[in-house]
Amino acid sequence: MDQKSMRGLVKDTMGPGELVYRDDLPIPEIGDDDVLIKIHCTAICGTDLHIIDWDEWTQKRVKKPVVTGHETAGDIVAVGKNVKNRRVGDRVSCESHVPCGSCFFCKNGMPHICKNVELFGITQDGAFAEYAKIRSDCTFLIPDGLPYEAGCLFEPMGAGVHGAEVANVKGKSVLVSGCGPIGLAAISACKQFGASTLIVCARTDSKLEVAKEMGADIIFNTNKVDLVHKIMELTDGIGVDVAIDVSGSGDAIHTALQCLRAGGDFVGVGLPTKPVTFDLANEILYREIHFTGISGRLIWRTWDDFAEVMNGPYFDYRKVLGGKFAIEDYKEAFARSRSGAPGKNLIYPDSFLT
Numbered sequence: 001m002d003q004k005s006m007r008g009l010v011k012d013t014m015g016p017g018e019l020v021y022r023d024d025l026p027i028p029e030i031g032d033d034d035v036l037i038k039i040h041c042t043a044i045c046g047t048d049l050h051i052i053d054w055d056e057w058t059q060k061r062v063k064k065p066v067v068t069g070h071e072t073a074g075d076i077v078a079v080g081k082n083v084k085n086r087r088v089g090d091r092v093s094c095e096s097h098v099p100c101g102s103c104f105f106c107k108n109g110m111p112h113i114c115k116n117v118e119l120f121g122i123t124q125d126g127a128f129a130e131y132a133k134i135r136s137d138c139t140f141l142i143p144d145g146l147p148y149e150a151g152c153l154f155e156p157m158g159a160g161v162h163g164a165e166v167a168n169v170k171g172k173s174v175l176v177s178g179c180g181p182i183g184l185a186a187i188s189a190c191k192q193f194g195a196s197t198l199i200v201c202a203r204t205d206s207k208l209e210v211a212k213e214m215g216a217d218i219i220f221n222t223n224k225v226d227l228v229h230k231i232m233e234l235t236d237g238i239g240v241d242v243a244i245d246v247s248g249s250g251d252a253i254h255t256a257l258q259c260l261r262a263g264g265d266f267v268g269v270g271l272p273t274k275p276v277t278f279d280l281a282n283e284i285l286y287r288e289i290h291f292t293g294i295s296g297r298l299i300w301r302t303w304d305d306f307a308e309v310m311n312g313p314y315f316d317y318r319k320v321l322g323g324k325f326a327i328e329d330y331k332e333a334f335a336r337s338r339s340g341a342p343g344k345n346l347i348y349p350d351s352f353l354t
């Protein structure tokens with residue numbers, strides 16, 4: 001390759017502080033098991049904002065200056081000599097959990113919760129840059145017909161699909177609390193996987209309208225109605241079979257447990273920012289609630305299922321996108337993400353922005 005340096009966004013202070021734009025970064029050198037990706041676009045994640053703010057989670061993980069960005073899509077332009085599963089020209093997205101391959105979890109079919117996991121764009125250089133390298137077994141082929149912009153969404157929104165997968169929603173009544181981008185993925189997945197009645201609650205009417213377009217049968221604004229009362233009316237006083245929380249709000253989680261029938265499945269996808277306490281005996285044990293946590297995506301079942309959801313009748317990636325920004329305008333892009341304006345904002349490190 002003639003090009004010697006590249007543009008990218010670096011977290012270079014081990015403390016609170018904005019990302020720094022650089023145009024003199026070295027192009028990553030790939031190892032034998034890696035691929036080099038020419039990045040088309042990369043979405044901004046809440047985690048990127050946490051890295052800037054240097055919260056507790058970030059402090060434990062980011063140990064050196066790092067190119068950030070992990071929700072990405074692009075083209076493979078070089079492959080290491082051991083790489084058999086990918087070739088130059090493949091369009092790929094990346095699994096941000098880079099598993100070790102040798103711990104108990106990796107050896108027992110749970111690489112997504114690997115004990116020694118490395119994180120693309122967090123503990124190792126990521127994709128707010130013209131080029132990124134990653135181990136080839138952490139790449140996913142973007143199905144034909146889906147644009148790069150949709151490819152960026154597999155990683156961030158896959159947790160919602162994973163929630164729908166573990167809840168076995170076919171033929172069941174389901175409550176989804178929260179309908180940001182991850183919630184919308186959960187909603188479309190639940191509907192496509194055969195939920196009999198899909199109820200969605202949130203606090204914003206405009207978001208609930210999108211939820212309806214993406215597969216919700218019934219929507220409730222919890223600022224306006226007594227949700228538990230409404231759910232009991234709909235279910236003959238029994239409660240829903242499955243509750244999936246994507247909001248991460250302690251209040252919403254307690255309310256969802258009240259809406260759930262005894263013996264039902266609670267699935268937690270949204271991450272609370274502080275500890276949530278439970279009345280374990282009364283809320284969970286006496287009622288035989290099955291309580292399941294979600295971390296990331298199943299590798300690669302969630303990705304394959306999400307590809308089907310993306311191609312299905314409910315999910316529309318265009319409704320999840322926010323603004324598109326050239327990398328030089330990254331400050332504006334991050335300000336939009338921070339403002340809470342709806343939609344995932346995309347950064348284009350090269351001239352693919354149209």
Ligand SMILES: [Zn+2]
Nearest residue numbers: 045047071156
């Ligand atoms: Zn993310």
Ligand SMILES: [Zn+2]
Nearest residue numbers: 100103106114
């Ligand atoms: Zn492992």
